[in-house]
Amino acid sequence: MEAKLKTELGTTMLKSTGHSGGGCISEGQSYDTDTGRVFVKINHKSEAKQMFDGEMASLDALLKTDTIKVPKPVKVIELDTGGCVLVMEHLDMRGLNKFSKHLGEQLADLHLHNKRLMEKFEKEQQTRNEWQDDWVTFFSQQRLQHQLNMVENSYGDREARELWAKLQLKIPQFFTDLEMVPALLHGDLWGGNVSECADGPVIFDPASFYGHSEFELGIAGMFGGFNRSFYSAYHEKIPKAPGFAERNQLYQLYHYLNHGNHFGGGYRGSTIGIMKKLLK
Structure with a gap:
């Protein structure tokens, strides 16, 4: 997967940061690249591309309103081994509190x-x-x-x-x-x-x-x-x-x-x- 990510993102460096996350459906991992840190969501199911295409379109639409902060989407990449990843901006986040x-x-x-x-x-x-x-x-x-x-x-x-x-x-x-x-x-x-x-x-x-x-x-x-x-x-x-x-x-x-x-x-x-x- 990492070789595919390097090619698709056009980066020579792809180093795991140790930041990981995930929910009920997908896994997540952060990487440092030549152009900055990204967060990668991974899903190995057959419908992953359709799901991530929808999420990327949603993030784009929300971003264009310029009303509320969302991670900037980068790219949806199909994996050679099956499944798909969604690459987006990495944000250092913590639980909602003072905001x-x-x-x-x-x-x-x-x-x-x-x-x-x-x-x-x-x-x-x-x-x-x-x-x-x-x-x-x-x-x-x-x-x-x-x-x-x-x-x-x-x-x-x-x-x-x-x-x-x-x-x-x-x-x-x-x-x-x-x-x-x-x-x-x-x-x-x-x-x-x-x-x-x-x-x-x-x-x-x-x-x-x-x-x-x-x-x-x-x-x-x-x-x-x-x-x-x-x-x-x-x-x-x-x-x-x-x-x-x-x-x-x-x-x-x-x-x-x-x-x-x-x-x-x-x-x-x-x-x-x-x-x-x-x-x-």
């Missing part, structure tokens, strides 16, 4: 970025362009229904199926009179994907797409890692709209389903509990 407020402010700026671009465009064109979207259908069918189909195929869960049949009819009620402008989202913003450097907060391991800004806060509230100053700073710029609590539960439902489909049935209780609560 929680800054992260809240910058995440709000990220979510407002697309709206501000649209407002600038409308002002320059002296016309009003109404954004036509169908977030409710997209989220219900492409996100929740997809996950529930996977649950059905794996477990044949009758209770989940019956609850979903009722809940999907009620979902539009949670979005009544709600104004939404599509926001660029990190897409997987839990405590393990945030950190800080000496100069401010960092987010990484994105799965970005354009959607409702509140979606981001679903998984953020599930596993901890975000304190009161983060939420206060965020909502100072993007106040909670009526119905926020119910929609937050709905967005958490997606993440519990997704985790259950990835990591097993231990999340079923939370999934069933949220559906019952939303149907009351």
Whole structure:
């Protein structure tokens, strides 16, 4: 692998720094090169290239907003032995602590970025362009229904199926009179994907797409890692709209389903509990 990295990166030096990391899916290792230190994510599965191509596109999109710090992506490299690596900028990171407020402010700026671009465009064109979207259908069918189909195929869960049949009819009620402008989202913003450097907060391991800004806060509230100053700073710029609590539960439902489909049935209780609560 190291010979391949040298060739693809055009470096004569490739020295392991001893810094390593990884999550549930990929491994990680830092190297010194002729042009500086890089972090290399490694995955040996057949779908690794598709996954890393998506992550690189996500990092590029987040970087271009100039709102919040992310590692700069360098290159996706297919390995001769199978699998793939994603090379990105190495950042010296530590646990999120003193920059929680800054992260809240910058995440709000990220979510407002697309709206501000649209407002600038409308002002320059002296016309009003109404954004036509169908977030409710997209989220219900492409996100929740997809996950529930996977649950059905794996477990044949009758209770989940019956609850979903009722809940999907009620979902539009949670979005009544709600104004939404599509926001660029990190897409997987839990405590393990945030950190800080000496100069401010960092987010990484994105799965970005354009959607409702509140979606981001679903998984953020599930596993901890975000304190009161983060939420206060965020909502100072993007106040909670009526119905926020119910929609937050709905967005958490997606993440519990997704985790259950990835990591097993231990999340079923939370999934069933949220559906019952939303149907009351």
